[in-house]
Amino acid sequence: MSEQAALTVENLQVDFSAPVVRGVSFTIAPGECLALVGESGSGKSVTARSLLGLAGEKAHVSADRLELDGQSVLGLTERAWRVRRGRDVGLVLQDALVSLDPLRPIGREIADSLRLHSTLGAAARARRVLELLDEVGLPEPASQVRKLSGQLSGGERQRALIAAAIALDPPLLIADEPTTALDVTVQAQILALLQRITLAGTAVLLISHDLAVVSRVANRVAVMHDGRIVETGRTAQVLGAPRHEQTRRMVAAVPADKPRGSRLSVTARPTATTTATATATATSTDALPSPTRPTPAALPPSPAAPRGSDGTVVLEAVGLSKNFRRPDGSRQLAVDDVSFSLHRGTTLGIVGESGSGKTTTARLLLALVAPERGEVRVFGEPWSTASESSRRGSRASVGAVYQDALGSFDPRWSVAEVLTDSLGARRERRSSQTLKRISALLDEVGLAAAVLTRRPLELSGGQRQRVGIARALAARPAILICDEPVSSLDVSVQAQILDLLDDVQRERGLSLVFISHDLGVVQHVSDQIAVMRAGRIVESGPAGRVFAAPQHPYSVQLLAAVPRLSA
Amino acid sequence: MQAELATRSRQFTRARRPGAAEAVAGVLALFFLVSAIAPQVLAPGDPLAIHPLSAFTPPNFAHGFGTDESGRDIYTRVVHGTQYSLLIGAAATAIGLSLGILLGTLAGMFGRVVDFTVNRFLEVLFAFPGLLLALLFIVIFGPGVATATIAVGLSTAPGYARIIRAQLRSVRSAAFVEAATVLGRTRWQILLRHILPNTLAPLFVLATLGIGQAIVWAATLSYLGLGAEPPTAEWGAMLSAGRTYITSAWWMSFFPGLFIVLTAVTATVLGRSIDRRMRHA
DSSP states (O other): OTTSOSEEEEEEEEESSSEEEEEEEEEEOTTOEEEEEOOTTSSHHHHHHHTTTOSOTTOEEEOSEEEETTEEOTTOOHHHHHHHBTTTEEEEOSOHHHHSOTTSBHHHHHHHHHHHHOOOOHHHHHHHHHHHHHHTTOSSHHHHTTOBGGGSOHHHHHHHHHHHHTTTOOSEEEEESTTTTSOHHHHHHHHHHHHHHHHTTOEEEEEESOHHHHHHHOSEEEEEETTEEEEEEEHHHHHHSOOSHHHHHHHHHOOTTOOTTOOOSSSOOOOSSOHHHHHHHHHHHHTOOOSSOSOOOSSOOOTTSOOOOOOOEEEEEEEEEEEEEOTTSOEEEEEEEEEEEEETTOEEEEEOOTTSSHHHHHHHHTTSSOOSEEEEEETTEEOSSSOHHHHHTTGGGEEEEOSOTGGGSOTTOOHHHHHHHHTTOOSSOOOHHHHHHHHHHHHHHTOOGGGGGSOGGGSOHHHHHHHHHHHHHHTOOSEEEEESTTTTSOHHHHHHHHHHHHHHHHHHTOEEEEEESOHHHHHHHOSEEEEEETTEEEEEEEHHHHHHSOOSHHHHHHHHHSOOOOO | OHHHHHHHHHHHHHHHSOOHHHHHHHHHHHHHHHHHHOHHHHOOSOTTOOOGGGTTOOSOSSSTTOBOTTOOBHHHHHHHHHHHHHHHHHHHHHHHHHHHHHHHHHHHHSHHHHHHHHHHHHHHHHHSOHHHHHHHHHHHHOOSHHHHHHHHHHHHHHHHHHHHHHHHHHHHTSHHHHHHHHTTOOHHHHIIIIIHHHHHHHHHHHHHHHHHHHHHHHHHHHHTTSSSOTTSOOHHHHHHHHHTTTTTOTHHHHHHHHHHHHHHHHHHHHHHHHHHHHHHO
């Protein structure tokens, strides 16, 4: 049995109205972890779902071979699949909050698969559930089994979900983006858990868009692009010496440990006028194998480029504190005595995990909420203490880029309307001068004029964020507050947006506050860094110093958890 | 990228192509509109002309829908009655909507005290079944087409108000409203440019759905003798007149009833189809 592959896929094809997976083949041996990586739309999730018979009614699935634990599962009926799911293959999804029934205790959720597929009695099931929770590292399992999914943290929920997936000890475990929604430290723990499960002899198919994540646990990597596996091999080999252009692009896009100012995206900025050159660059880098340098920089890295800081403090936070009322009426300190100053032309990175008060800090800086103690000053002038009407005149100098770009646009407005409005012109009548300024903005953020007539809903994630940046730039701000601007983007799109922010900062001499949970990203973009935890800044200083020699134990822990290309 | 956009635009065109139900509803809506605006085109006769000799004629070639107890042609009457029903339906919905917008905006925009007061008032109105509220209003102000219209409008207002309030609250806390604040827009600019349009747009779909309901209610009131009065060619009133003869002359009540059902269904189907389109767009 152990000689046999846990999963064999040969020439898998999945069609909806168009082909989505085109001829994918791979095998996974027991005790091996294969990572299927690719960007959104590459077909990796559809591949995973087909392995469970969950591709959907509209999907047409065909393959030469599709074998789970040595048995063909091609063309199984829904009833036959039900017997296998959970027993022969377990599934862990990205969003544990919606994958667990919010009204049932997690203990019962986990016991479900035992009840359906095993002959264990109630008492034996309860014992097994406790064992499982212990196995996945949930502290004090006895008190956790009765909790609802809403009462658990993200990491605990993910552990519970994994416990449910491995309850029957299936030979194959499929984990679809299991750590994407988690904080870095929690992510590191979940990855370690997956590694333990692999070592215990289970075959694991790990699906992720993040190369750095998979490099920690996967034995082998298969890179998917456009429905095909374009490159496959040992993890170290694929990440260390990527052969395919797509792999190289993804490797290059990982921001951790790349010097400030170096470019992450492989191709030059695709502007409306230089699309032809951009493709030319792409093909030229394609023809140039560079195993020694995984950063094929289209533009030379220029960390020494004039990032002219004359030392002027443009934005200053002094002892900011902000409370929030909990649902039960008690007060919680969201931001606690936070102070920092931002110098002209530099970037201050604020990093922290969810609930650390980063976003509240951003809202305080944007004067969307007022602090209870302390104050924010812009160019030395009172900002948070001023009245909204007196602040309105200077609002143009402080711009914002949001994580949820889509939500930040009025859904009824086209891109043209959004930009016209942000220029302060009337949306109905656009003068030729306004049009000229709009096209200059589009050029600056690398968008073609064709997007103007579209509404944000009809744009891709990267295009939306570009429009968001264009809108922020329209008012000619001196300061840009970016709250998780790249968190919901694919790695290579993230790389392009980070490069774009770097460009506009340099060209316009902008000062940036860059808020992110992603240490790798923050390290790449920041001059100064503030590490936040539970509303406080636990450590701050020059980025190089904080990353090289973190002082606070929490910073040390956070840094250790950053996914790197540890090939 | 190009391919993705191509599939997308294909999806959009697919969503725009009407289904069979929508097509039928569209044709019916056209028919009702012509009936309401220019009934002479579809039924040249006089809806009130009496021909005692041809009373109670069953449907035949001369009288497609038959005649009533005074020999009036039912088809002519039904077509001419469309304007009453549509007018009452539209006017009642307009009244309900305006009241709803007023109350909902009050509750959604102006502080806790106003919100509390308006909410308790709405809850009192909600405690009465809609039709009972309308009846109460007519008891106080006397029967008639105008009072029936206002009565139906009043009884639909609380529902609209509730929806507007909820919609306002969610739009008000939307990220794009915050983004507008960051761009330095004033409260009034934000209210007029972002909050109100985004609150009201989904409401017009609801209003289309509401017209069907209002038509049924208005006909109900007329049937009870509290709205339009015989011999006015109003569907509810015709239905009521036909009730006496239902065992011998079924067509007297069947055809007005059929038209009530058809207008209500048409309005509903169209409302839903607009709703679906707005969601997809």
